[in-house]
Amino acid sequence: MCTVAGACTAGPSNRPPVVENDGPLPPVSPATGPPATPPLPPLEEPRENGVEWKDCAADTGKRLGGQPVPANLQVSCGRVSTPLDAPELPGRGILRIDLLKAGTGPVPLVVLNDIDGEPGTLYALRLAQSLPPELLQRFSLIGVDRRGSGQSDPVRCIPAEVRGELIGFDPAQESVEPLLDAARQAGQQCGITMEDDQGAFDSWRTAGDLDEIRSQLGLSKLNALARGEGSQVLGAYAVRFTDKVGRFVLDGAPDPSPDVASVHDAQAAGGEAALAAFGADCAQRGCALGGDAKTVVAGLLDQLRVTGQPTGDGTLLSPGLAMHAINAGLAQRQRWPELADAIAAARSGDGTKLAAFADPLRMDDSVNPTRLDSGIATRCNDTTVRLSADQIDTISRDLRGRYPVYGGFVTQRLAWCSPWPVPTQALPPLSKPGVPPVLLVSTAGDPLTSEQGTTRAAEQMPSGVRIGWQGAGHGAVGASACVGEKVRDFLIDAKIPNDGTLCPA
Structure with a gap:
């Protein structure tokens, strides 16, 4: 190779290494590059259970406006304590996070929803009624009222x-x-x-809540499904607790673009x-x-x-x-x-x-x-x-x-x-290496999290695989039989669909 000044250096050679003393060829160092995506972890049943579950069908019915909980669905509620961890008081304070367990499947699947949508406990209950039956035979849904929402010490501050x-x-x-x-x-x-x-309610700290829930459930890996903006919490979890990620489904991930x-x-x-x-x-x-x-x-x-x-x-x-x-x-x-x-x-x-x-x-x-x-x-x-x-x-x-x-x-x-205090740090990008395959689902006519935004999120994640539902509404899991089948295959059988697979409306 020659520089503009005319000095030359030896360029790369395609010749084989020189053989010395007729001995074996020296080892060739493998090419370096981004780390390989690890496989989906195997499903595990809890080693022990630190959550005290109690029947809550009557209280849940009140939250549903008087509608009874389906008779064929076993429902119980629990609570986990987690550090408040406000920016000015790191590690201090306690928050109570409410959980609802729907179904009796042996493997816990944590469920999150948008922070300003239906609380995760109620969303998990509704979702349990629309998922493929095989999923509820394998998993129990653990709905989470995210910090500051639902029954988890809710934020009340606006007149x-x-x-x-x-x-x-x-x-x-x-x-x-x-x-x-x-x-x-x-x-x-x-x-x-x-x-x-005021600054303690965000997706980064909610990811910490999920890890406490994972630990209390007796799991080494977290399996989770999130809809809409709730997917942002799982993205933060993947960055913060990469070695604890199990099987993640992000149903309508928010747009990570800075534009x-x-x-x-x-x-x-x-x-x-x-x-x-x-x-x-x-x-x-x-x-x-x-x-x-x-x-x-x-x-x-x-x-x-x-x-x-x-x-x-x-x-x-x-x-x-x-x-x-x-x-x-x-x-x-x-x-x-x-x-x-x-x-x-x-x-x-x-x-x-x-x-x-x-x-x-x-x-x-x-x-x-x-x-x-x-x-x-x-x-x-x-x-x-x-x-x-x-x-x-x-x-x-x-x-x-x-x-x-x-x-x-x-x-x-x-x-x-605009008038809200600016946090000292933005959420990190989703590009953390070493995360197992993550299934993202986009919806063509989603009024809350756009198809284009979910596509951008999938592109930012090295292990992201996207399937697209050509229907409309917020989220496709529970609405599309085709999506339900792909999610079932991913969560139960570790079958990863081809990136860009489309499901009809």
Whole structure:
């Protein structure tokens, strides 16, 4: 090889090594490169059990709004204590994490949900009723109410009237400044209420909770399934406790891209794809809305801008509240007929049924705590991104031009976090080597975690393998028989599908 100055050095040679004294060839060092992906660990049954399980069918029924727990499903509840581990008080304090065990399979499978979605205990119970029977013969589902949510010492810090302003903001407004004012009030009150604990609710520390749960369950490896934003916790676990990773399924992983505009573009596209699929489903069933759900929803929002509608609790159905309700309804595919009826009622002047879809965010009681407070705390602690009103307005304006219904809606959470304290460290990337194969599932029309975002997450994980469901709704596990089969094969038989495998709608 020769440099520009003309000096030359010996370049690599393709000749075999020189043989000396007719002896054996010297050993050739193997080529170095990234470490190989380890195989999926074998399934193990608990060595011992440190969780005290108690029957909780009656209490769970109350949390389900009076619905009885299915008679064919054994349900028990337990609790694990874990360090609060706030940034200002590392290792100090105690949190109680509530668990629900659904089924009697010998191998525990931990289940997580979005922090502002249905608590993991209840989500695991519902999931148990829709998974392939063979999974429940092999696994028991261990639903987890993540720190600060459900029955796990829930976060309550935002005044009810401020909560209403955050949810009621009209996504068509040109300036996000009024929403920022409400977010400042929320952040200030949470700072006063939570004090040093404010930064303790994030995915990194939740991963630590999972490792304590793994230890209490008597397991050397954690097997887990997470939906949506809950997948971020399993990603953090894989980075933090790499040697403890068992078989992981991430159903709709969040977008890890640092490009804020691109992330929200994909999310708006996912929302409008879900809306289109909802309209097609409506047309097929012959419902009153017809097939053009986008036009119907846009018309309803315009109608509400003229006159808000009563919701039965003294508040009015505003465009912002309606969008949060519609988004929640689109995420729950099994409730699409109910959502269609609620939209039709709202168009006729009664907003009660539609507003009810957003009740879990805005309502708060001892049985079902509000999901908004813990959602804001965790999501804002998980990101270091803080944008000004002008920056948010610019992104919103661009997205509204291309996604009339969802464009201004998806950027609202940027405003929610703007006044929140910036964590000292962002979540680490998902590119940790040495993690066994991880199965990621994307959904084409997911209004919460976009298909493009889950694809990016899979690409960032060296051992990530993605399958895609071409349907709509939030998450595919339990909704698609094809996905259920692939998940069953992965969890039980350690069969890894081809990356990019598609399941039909």
